[in-house]
Amino acid sequence: MNSNAAAENLQVIRTLMERAALYRRALAPITLFTGGVGVLAGIVAFFLHVETLRAFGTFWLGVAVVAVAGAFLLARRQSLKDREPFWSPPTRRVAQALLAPLTVGLLVSAISIAGASSQDKADVAMPVVWMLCYGCALHAAGFFAPRGVRLLGWFFILCACGVFCTLFFPEPLRNSAAANIVMGIFFGVVHLVYGTYLHFTEKQKDAA
Amino acid sequence: MSLEPSLQLDRVIHEKGRLAIMSLLAAAPKLSFTELRDTLNMTDGNITTHIRTLQEAGYVSVTKSFEGSRPLTTCALTESGRKAFASYINLLEQIVQRAKP
Numbered sequence: 001m002n003s004n005a006a007a008e009n010l011q012v013i014r015t016l017m018e019r020a021a022l023y024r025r026a027l028a029p030i031t032l033f034t035g036g037v038g039v040l041a042g043i044v045a046f047f048l049h050v051e052t053l054r055a056f057g058t059f060w061l062g063v064a065v066v067a068v069a070g071a072f073l074l075a076r077r078q079s080l081k082d083r084e085p086f087w088s089p090p091t092r093r094v095a096q097a098l099l100a101p102l103t104v105g106l107l108v109s110a111i112s113i114a115g116a117s118s119q120d121k122a123d124v125a126m127p128v129v130w131m132l133c134y135g136c137a138l139h140a141a142g143f144f145a146p147r148g149v150r151l152l153g154w155f156f157i158l159c160a161c162g163v164f165c166t167l168f169f170p171e172p173l174r175n176s177a178a179a180n181i182v183m184g185i186f187f188g189v190v191h192l193v194y195g196t197y198l199h200f201t202e203k204q205k206d207a208a
Numbered sequence: 209m210s211l212e213p214s215l216q217l218d219r220v221i222h223e224k225g226r227l228a229i230m231s232l233l234a235a236a237p238k239l240s241f242t243e244l245r246d247t248l249n250m251t252d253g254n255i256t257t258h259i260r261t262l263q264e265a266g267y268v269s270v271t272k273s274f275e276g277s278r279p280l281t282t283c284a285l286t287e288s289g290r291k292a293f294a295s296y297i298n299l300l301e302q303i304v305q306r307a308k309p
Contacts, residue, residue, distance in 0.1 A: 001214040003307030006300040009227065013297065016231035019247060020239065080278060082242050089236050 023090040023145045025082075028198035030074050034067040035191030042184015051176040056122035057113040060130070060183060061106075067187075090144055097140035105133030122176040124163050127183050131160035134187075152194055159186060213302040220265045221296045225250065225258045230285070230293050233268065238284040259283060267292055 001009075041063040044050075050059045079086040108129050135156030142150025163182055166174050221230055228248050232239055239247075245255050262268040267289030271282050285293065 001217065001303060003304050006214075006303035010297070010300050010304065013227065013231045013234075016228055016247075017235035020232040020235035082240075082246075085240060085280065085282070088243075 021090060021093070021144060023094045023141075025075055025078050025091070026198075027145070027149070028195050029078075030071045031191050031195030031198055033070050033074060033195075035188055035193075035195050037063060037067045037070065038186075038188025038191055039184055040188070042180055042188050045180040046177060046184065049176075050180060051121055052118060053116040053120040053122045053126070054113050054118065056176060056179060057109050057116075057126060060126075061109060061113075063187075093144040094141045097144060098137045101133045101137035101140065105130050105137075108133075122179045123174045124166055124179045124182055127179050127186070128160050128164045128167075130183075131156050131163065131186055135160060148194075148198070152190075155190070156186065213299040213306070217299055218292055218296050220261060220267065221292060223258075225254065226262055227296075229255070229258055229262060229283075230267065230289065230296075233283060233285045234290070234293050238271075238282045241281040241283065244283060262289070265289075265292075 041060070045056070045059055050056050075091070076086050079088075109126065112126060135153045135158075137153070138156060139150050139153030142148075142153055166178070221227055225248070229244060232244060232247060241255070241259075244250075244259075245252065248255070250258075259268060259270065263270055266286060269284050269286050271284070273280050273282070
């Protein structure tokens with residue numbers, strides 16, 4: 001064996017070892033489900049006038065619980081269908097990467113809700129915090145998942161910075177209605193678009 | 209007098225398909241049969257043959273269990289498999305190093 005072939009073999013080994021550590025379970029159904037829940041919740045919150053900070057925080061945390069539970073069930077169903085262990089090392093790594101930023105988001109929300117008076121109105125500040133935490137969580141998880149997840153994380157972080165600027169705008173652009181729209185768009189529509197993209201690209205990869 | 213590194217390469221591991229299986233298993237404590245098959249785009253028959261060869265060499269252990277009501281076959285590197293893989297990589301590195309001026 002010559003040195004070029006040996007170097008090539010070493011490269012193949014490195015690539016395969018990296019691939020073994022990646023989370024490869026199909027993300028399209030999970031992303032489409034969370035997107036659907038997000039859009040639906042955005043519409044409900046907008047038309048039901050979820051306005052106070054307490055109601056807004058509680059409502060969207062409830063939506064997050066539904067989305068996480070649904071994602072968990074979908075992942076579990078996939079692992080059963082594919083005859084794979086559910087709590088595999090890549091799944092564990094992704095969960096650990098998600099945990100810290102999502103815990104920060106949860107704690108900040110809980111403190112904000114607990115500290116708010118019943119009169120306090122919601123604005124886009126809380127969605128900004130959630131988008132930042134979620135973006136950081138996706139970015140961290142992206143190191144153990146396909147590259148697109150990390151890019152989606154950056155998208156959320158940059159958009160959160162953009163939405164943060166609207167806090168300096170006049171009232172109608174940063175009130176509770178705007179907050180619900182921001183949540184519906186970013187946690188709903190963006191996930192639906194990304195899920196649709198994954199749906200078609202994952203199918204192409206399967207067919208290849 | 210020591211042999212050329214390329215002549216010392218373990219023939220069991222050196223085959224392309226088996227090297228791929230060993231590489232994946234070296235990076236994870238254990239992987240299911242389906243995970244290995246799907247990651248490497250191999251057929252059931254092909255991967256079964258390679259795993260059997262590795263098992264006979266004592267490099268891979270195969271465990272059959274149940275996940276819910278479905279059967280689950282998982283593979284893992286044995287201690288001697290890990291050592292053989294490490295020494296295989298070592299030899300490849302020696303071959304690359306020798307070619308450097």
